[in-house]
Each structure stands twice: as structure tokens, then as C-alpha cells.
Amino acid sequence: MIGGVVLLVALAGVALAPLSGETYYLTLMLPFFGYGLALLGLNLLFGYAGLLSFGHALFVALGAYTAAYLTSVFGILHLEVILGVAALVALAVALPVGMLCVRYVKIYFGMLTLAFGMLFYSFLFKFYHLTGGDEGMRVLRPTLLGQTFASLEKPAFLTGPFYYYGLALLVLGTLVMWRIVRSPFGLCLRSIRENPGKAESLGVDVQRCRLGAFLIAAVFGAVGGCLLAVPTGLADPLLAYWTHSGNLVFMLLLGGFDNFFGPLLGAFVFIFLQDQVMSLTQYWRVVFGAILAVIVIFFPRGLMGFLDRRRRAGA
Amino acid sequence: MALLEARDVRKLYGDVCALDGVSLSIDEGEFVSIIGPNGAGKTTLVNVLTGLARPTDGSVRFRGVDVSVLGSVRLARLGMARSFQLVNVFPGLTVAETLAVAAVSRLGRGSRMWARLARDAEVRGRVEGVAALFGLDDKLTRQARTLPQGDKKLLDVATAFALGPEVILLDEPTSGVSTREKHVIMEVLVQAAERMGVKAIIQVEHDMDIVFGYSHRILALHQGRVLADATPEGIRADPDVVDTVLGKRRP
Numbered sequence: 001m002i003g004g005v006v007l008l009v010a011l012a013g014v015a016l017a018p019l020s021g022e023t024y025y026l027t028l029m030l031p032f033f034g035y036g037l038a039l040l041g042l043n044l045l046f047g048y049a050g051l052l053s054f055g056h057a058l059f060v061a062l063g064a065y066t067a068a069y070l071t072s073v074f075g076i077l078h079l080e081v082i083l084g085v086a087a088l089v090a091l092a093v094a095l096p097v098g099m100l101c102v103r104y105v106k107i108y109f110g111m112l113t114l115a116f117g118m119l120f121y122s123f124l125f126k127f128y129h130l131t132g133g134d135e136g137m138r139v140l141r142p143t144l145l146g147q148t149f150a151s152l153e154k155p156a157f158l159t160g161p162f163y164y165y166g167l168a169l170l171v172l173g174t175l176v177m178w179r180i181v182r183s184p185f186g187l188c189l190r191s192i193r194e195n196p197g198k199a200e201s202l203g204v205d206v207q208r209c210r211l212g213a214f215l216i217a218a219v220f221g222a223v224g225g226c227l228l229a230v231p232t233g234l235a236d237p238l239l240a241y242w243t244h245s246g247n248l249v250f251m252l253l254l255g256g257f258d259n260f261f262g263p264l265l266g267a268f269v270f271i272f273l274q275d276q277v278m279s280l281t282q283y284w285r286v287v288f289g290a291i292l293a294v295i296v297i298f299f300p301r302g303l304m305g306f307l308d309r310r311r312r313a314g315a
Numbered sequence: 316m317a318l319l320e321a322r323d324v325r326k327l328y329g330d331v332c333a334l335d336g337v338s339l340s341i342d343e344g345e346f347v348s349i350i351g352p353n354g355a356g357k358t359t360l361v362n363v364l365t366g367l368a369r370p371t372d373g374s375v376r377f378r379g380v381d382v383s384v385l386g387s388v389r390l391a392r393l394g395m396a397r398s399f400q401l402v403n404v405f406p407g408l409t410v411a412e413t414l415a416v417a418a419v420s421r422l423g424r425g426s427r428m429w430a431r432l433a434r435d436a437e438v439r440g441r442v443e444g445v446a447a448l449f450g451l452d453d454k455l456t457r458q459a460r461t462l463p464q465g466d467k468k469l470l471d472v473a474t475a476f477a478l479g480p481e482v483i484l485l486d487e488p489t490s491g492v493s494t495r496e497k498h499v500i501m502e503v504l505v506q507a508a509e510r511m512g513v514k515a516i517i518q519v520e521h522d523m524d525i526v527f528g529y530s531h532r533i534l535a536l537h538q539g540r541v542l543a544d545a546t547p548e549g550i551r552a553d554p555d556v557v558d559t560v561l562g563k564r565r566p
Contacts, residue, residue, distance in 0.1 A: 184419040185428040191416040194405035202478060203391030203420035
């Protein structure tokens with residue numbers, strides 16, 4: 001009950017934020033929508049299936065590069081088409097990668113996903129004629145539901161129509177994921193996380209379920225990648241770099257992976273914290289490293305776990 | 316045709332021969348206990364019978380189908396369930412969720428991503444039915460990790476029953492629980508089997524009161540070989556079994 005009220009208030013706050021006219025902070029919300037979607041997928045894999053990927057940025061980059069290719073090479077500007085193609089491309093890549101990766105667990109799964117992520121980064125970096133190398137590729141302004149919004153300057157477009165488009169996508173993605181984790185498939189994933197041997201003895205097809213989670217996570221990652229690329233107007237190879245995957249894991253730990261909304265809180269706090277700390281010191285990575293250490297040691301269930309514990313203590 | 320049949324099963328782990336030419340046939344309505352000293356090959360036999368381990372030689376057939384071809388996942392869906400020697404639960408799942416995993420699996424609904432589990436009346440019915448049989452109906456919302464040891468064991472066995480199996484293999488269903496709880500678990504287990512139409516029960520057990528109190532037939536293993544396969548009376552009358560397995564000489 002309390003959770004539902006908090007959620008509604010948060011959603012109303014985000015929805016009404018454009019009325020404030022604070023363009024700077026509104027542009028900070030745009031990566032939140034993209035990361036939020038990517039993290040919902042990553043958390044299905046980690047929080048629900050127990051598989052920690054260190055290469056999830058691969059799919060984020062895949063989404064961004066799909067957007068870049070479709071807009072600047074093929075001239076396709078419909079964002080709905082871009083999102084659909086990005087999802088299909090992610091599925092096509094995730095299927096062979098996932099079939100190999102889900103045969104392994106724990107650190108081996110993590111290292112294998114890291115390896116595929118770095119493989120894709122190297123491809124983006126080295127195949128200049130295809131990917132633009134270290135310069136990346138331009139992502140042109142897309143149309144939203146067939147509307148070009150040509151009269152709007154870029155900041156107005158991003159903090160207006162695109163803001164609400166991103167928010168709507170995040171809400172839709174959250175509802176879809178909410179349904180998935182409460183489905184029989186979601187229960188099977190949790191049983192696999194808890195005890196894969198027992199799950200298998202009960203007839204749960206462990207590898208197939210893990211692969212299903214991997215594919216869904218890839219689609220969410222690619223859709224999130226599309227949303228990330230539009231505001232910057234660039235698909236950059238660093239999107240696939242391992243530090244970016246590390247940031248995604250950081251956000252997950254920060255928010256709390258054993259709570260459905262933990263990843264969203266993690267993405268939100270990470271983005272605004274990064275902005276604040278970066279404005280204070282150039283050694284922001286040192287500060288973030290220390291924060292990560294504190295979270296792991298003192299708040300292993302992340303911010304949501306901390307808030308939940310306080311709520312229970314107060315009840 | 317026998318429900319479950321093993322023929323000349325050998326199982327080697329490197330140079331160690333865990334099973335050496337074991338044959339076994341289980342028919343409908345039987346309660347069979349597998350006994351033997353430590354290292355006799357009891358758990359290996361259960362693992363081979365349930366498809367968890369592939370025999371080096373010989374064959375195991377469940378309803379006429381080769382178990383090694385099926386694998387443990389398809390076997391479970393076909394109607395064979397097992398519980399493990401050590402308490403084996405999903406620590407972070409509630410009792411209801413644990414039983415629902417088995418129900419969902421048995422109904423072939425594990426890949427449904429868009430169905431609402433909470434609204435699945437059939438799954439809920441199975442969960443509540445099995446929980447009531449095992450006296451876990453007042454603990455449905457409790458996480459498995461918070462249950463006392465006896466209830467964990469009960470939940471482990473109940474989960475196997477929630478699969479709605481035809482044959483159930485129980486590896487020491489009463490290990491790690493008190494003597495008083497052992498008989499409670501066995502009574503619950505036998506009644507549940509009757510009510511749920513389980514066609515055969517195979518158990519590995521060390522407690523001879525339990526073995527002789529509930530079994531129709533007893534298979535005694537020693538050093539990977541079948542020492543005897545007889546009724547409880549036949550086993551008591553077999554001097555080799557008495558010397559080797561039961562651990563006491565006849566007067």
C-alpha cells in the first residue's frame with residue numbers, strides 16, 4: 001500500500017517535472033529512462049535468474065548502433081521502427097551468445113559475457129569503415145509516432161516530446177517486466193536462482209529458462225540503448241566497453257537487486273550522484289569506488305533494502 | 316510391463332565400481348526400500364534410476380522408455396519424482412512458491428511468460444491440496460529458510476509429491492529429523508501417496524524400523540551388488556543380509 005503510494009507520487013513527480021522548466025535536470029532524466037529499461041533486463045538475469053552479466057553493455061551498444069545505422073545510413077527515422085529492429089537485432093545476437101553463456105554459471109558466466117562484450121567493443125573500435133571506429137556514428141533525431149516536431153529546437157524536443165516518449169517506454173517496460181516476474185516463468189527463474197539442481201529435478205528446464213531471461217534482458221538492453229543514443233546523437237564504442245557494463249552492475253547494486261524497483265532507483269541515484277560528484281571533483285571515480293565499497297559492505301541489499309529495513313523497523 | 320526396470324546396471328567412477336550388475340523391477344502398488352551399508356551404492360542407484368547419473372553399462376527403463384535418453388527434466392514431467400538425502404529446498408521461496416514450482420512444471424506451464432501465476436486456479440489448487448496433505452497449509456507464506464528442520468524435510472518430500480508423480484524415489488526421507496518426527500513424516504508420506512495415486516514408492520533408508528514397517532519389498536545392496544531382493548520376512552531370514560546389512564547375528 002505504502003509502496004504503491006510512493007510509486008504513484010514518484011511517477012507523478014517525473015511526469016510533472018517538465019513543467020519546472022529546469023532543462024538541465026530534465027536532460028539528466030533522459031539517460032535514466034534508457035538505463036532504467038536496460039537495468040530492468042539486467043535484473044531479470046541477476047536478481048531473478050542469479051546470473052550476473054559483466055557484458056550487458058553489449059546490448060545497450062547494439063541498440064545505440066542500430067539507431068545510428070537506421071537513421072544515418074538507411075534514413076529510417078521512425079523511432080518505433082528503430083526500437084523494433086533494435087529488439088530483433090538484440091535477439092539475433094543474444095541467441096547464439098546466450099546459448100553458449102547460459103551453460104555456465106557464477107564467475108564463468110560473468111567472464112564469458114565480459115568476453116563477448118569486449119569482442120563487440122573491439123569490433124566497433126577496429127572496423128572503422130562499418131562503425132566509424134572511435135568516432136562512433138551519428139544518431140539523427142527520430143520521429144515520434146510519425147511526428148517530426150520540426151519546429152522544436154533540440155533541447156525543447158528532448159525535454160518535451162522525447163521526455164514523455166522515454167517515460168512512457170519506461171513505464172511500459174516496467175509493466176511488462178512486472179508481469180514477466182510474476183508469471184510461471186518468473187517463478188521458475190527464481191527457483192533456478194535459489195537451487196538449480198532442485199529445480200531441474202522438478203522438471204524445470206534450467207538452461208532454457210536462463211536463455212529466455214538472457215534474451216529478454218538483451219531486448220530491454222537494446223531498447224534502453226536506443227533511448228540513450230538519441231539525446232547524445234551519437235553511438236560511441238565506449239557504450240560497449242567493460243566499464244559501461246561495470247556501471248550497469250554498480251547501478252544494480254546501488255538500488256538493490258532483490259527488489260523489483262531497486263534497479264530503477266539505482267539508475268536514478270547513480271545519474272544524479274554522478275552529476276553532482278563530477279561537478280565537485282575530477283576524482284569522481286574515487287568517490288564512486290568508495291561508495292560501491294560501502295554499499296557492498298554495509299548495504300548488500302542496496303538502497304531499496306535499506307529503505308525496506310527502515311520501513312519494517314518503523315512499522 | 317514393469318513401471319520401472321533396471322537391468323545389469325554398472326556404474327563406474329574412474330576405477331571405483333559403485334554399481335556392479337544391479338537389476339531391479341518395480342511394479343505398480345509397491346513400496347520398495349533400498350538398504351545397505353555406507354558406500355553400498357544406494358544413492359548412486361537412485362541417481363541412475365532418476366536419470367541424474369548415466370549408467371556405464373546396462374539400462375534403466377521407466378514405462379518402457381530409456382531413462383538415460385530422457386534426462387531428469389523430461390523424467391520429472393513424465394511422472395517420476397525424487398527427494399534428496401540432504402534437505403534440499405529453495406531457501407528464498409515461500410512454501411507456496413516451492414510447491415508451485417513443481418505444479419507449474421507438471422502442468423507444462425514453466426515457459427509461460429505472460430500468464431498470471433497468482434490467478435492460476437489449477438496451480439493454486441494443487442499447491443493447497445499438497446500443503447494440506449503434508450500439514451504445511453498454515454505455513455504457505457513462510458520462506459523455506461525459516462522453517463524448522465522437520466518441516467524443511469517435509470517440504471522437500473511434499474515438493475516431489477506436488478509433481479503428481481507415478482513413481483517417487485525418496486533418498487533417506489527421514490534423515491536429519493528426530494525419531495518422533497520420522498514416523499510422522501512416514502505416515503504423512505504414505506497417506507499422501509494413497510490419496511494422490513502414486514503408483515510406486517522407492518526409498519533409501521537406514522532406519523530399519525521404518526524399512527521393515529512400511530516396505531513391501533527390500534533390496535539389499537553391498538559393494539555395488541544386489542545381496543538380496545525379497546519381502547521383509549525374506550530379508551530377516553537371509554543370513555547374509557543379517558550379517559552384512561542389519562549388523563547383528565542371528566541367535
